[in-house]
Amino acid sequence: FLAVEVQGKTIDDLVSMSVTHMREFFEAHEKWTVSSQEKIIAKPIVREMLQRLLALENVGLEYLNLGRSAQTISGGEAQRIRLAAQLNSQLMGIVYVLDEPSIGLHSRDTEKLIATIKALQNVGNSLIVVEHDESIIKAADWIIDMGPGAGEEGGIVVFEGDYKKLLASKNLTAQYISKKKKVSEKKKYREGNDKFIEIFGAEEHNLKNIDVKIPLEKFVAICGVSGSGKSTLVKNILAKALSRHFYNTKDLPGKHKKIKGFEHVKKVISINQNPIGRTPRSNAATYTGVFSHIRDLFAATEEAKNRGTRFSKKTLEIEYKGFNVAQILDMDVRLALRFFARHPLIAEKLKTMEDVGLGYLKLGQSATNLSGGEAQRIKLATELARKSTGSTLYILDEPTAGLHFDDLIRVTP
Incomplete structure (x- = not known):
């Protein structure tokens, strides 16, 4: 296939273009140096291609290339x-x-x-x-x-x-x-520690050899239109470079000259929207570690000690404060927080989940039924519930996805 070219472009060259660049390429078809017969053959194909490419642009996908996995x-x-x-x-x-x-x-x-x-x-x-x-x-x-x-x-x-x-x-x-209520009425901003992570010569994908200075101990938002290079800069370059530095990961960061400021950070936690599990048995309770503590409570009951059973039909006959395991997993985070208020190890994790806007989520909700934003907030809650070591850089990818205005107040600092 690569031996065949259209105006000097192979099929690989074409699918590596963004939707917009491909549209511009086909819009210039009248100027192509081809025979009249080839023009006749190409005209309906090009017309169809342009219609489809314009449709992709009209839904905000002009930055995608057709070869994207x-x-x-x-x-x-x-x-x-x-x-x-x-x-x-x-x-x-x-x-x-x-x-x-x-x-x-x-x-x-x-x-x-x-x-x-x-x-x-x-x-x-x-x-x-x-x-x-x-x-x-x-x-x-x-x-x-x-x-x-x-x-x-x-x-x-x-x-x-x-x-x-x-x-x-x-x-x-x-x-x-109507703006009677506002998500944020921030009047005072963090001073930070006057230290920075600096990225020099970022050139991956569409980045134009840019230098970026990110202040530390501050809440930093990376924004811009779709396809402007936000994810390339933060996920492909910064997050991968930091993970490689701290954890010796194999993923190579995107093209850049150098990054300064590693010494100001002790660890990096990159929280994405990937699923927290790929089987129905994975859920919010198992991922956050809440279920381990709940299981310990059940195991400590006299009934459980006498029966010595694990998960079976008999398990559902074992109760803690009048509730069996299935009924507890059917509780949402808010109800479970009240139910386990006197158990700090459980309550602390549940409180963090509520703080990131997941109070409505059932403990046993299958990981396969969670949105990307919910999965990311569960990961964030898990990290926040751990003992802080300080000097940690958290990288989040659209953590507010799927949140109502009122829930944004909980997530934004």
Whole structure:
């Protein structure tokens, strides 16, 4: 295949381009030096290619290259790829259900996504979107707000109507959208310790030989439009370089000249959105270590000592304060925190989970049913519950994904 070229480009060259660069390449097809017969053959193919590439751009995926491994694509990106594919399907009378398609998008790209959703609607389709993003809520024709809280405290329709009626209501979502309540009213900022991690000559992917200075003992946000190089800088270069320095990992960091400031950090903890487990038996309780302590409590009961059984039908007959293991795993974090209030080892871990906005989560919820944002916050809670050694650099990848405005207060410092 690599022996065949189109205007000096092999198929590998093409799939290594970003969506935007590939679109620009095909838009110039009228200037290609080919025969009239080849132009006739190429015209319908190029037209189809351009339609599909424009659809990808319209859902905020202009930075992706077509050769990108499916394993490296986030859930939000995968959902927007499927949405882009529907734009060219010409189907009508379809109900599309989208689950937080704006995750990972900059505000500019969210507007493109809204235009794409409207385009599908305008040809006779219906769209149901589960979303926290204010722009998408504002663009909706009809809004259904669930609540009033999460988990056992939710399950009620607290509002339904259009955007104007929502603003006139007094529910929690309306208060944040109308700015009566704010996620952050920070007036004082941390001074830090006047020490820095400095990255020099970062050139991986689309980074333009940049130098970046990151202050320590501060809350630092890396922002920018989708595909601007945020993840390349932080995950591919900084996180991999630090992991290689401290833990001798094999992953090579992205292209850069050097990094200074390793001596100011004792360890690095990079918390991503990868699953906390790949089997249904993995859950929040097992990952955080809470379940080990709960199991010890059950093992200490007289009934357990007499029976000496592990997990079986008889296990469910063993109770602690009137609850068996299954019933405890069915508790959400908030209820379990009250239930185990007198057991510091358990309560401390549960309190940290509640602090990062996971109070609604059931202890036994399968890892396979957790979102990327939930998995990341479970990892964060696990790390925060450990005894701090100080001088630790935490690297988080969109920890607020999937959170309501009111939950953001818990996560942001």
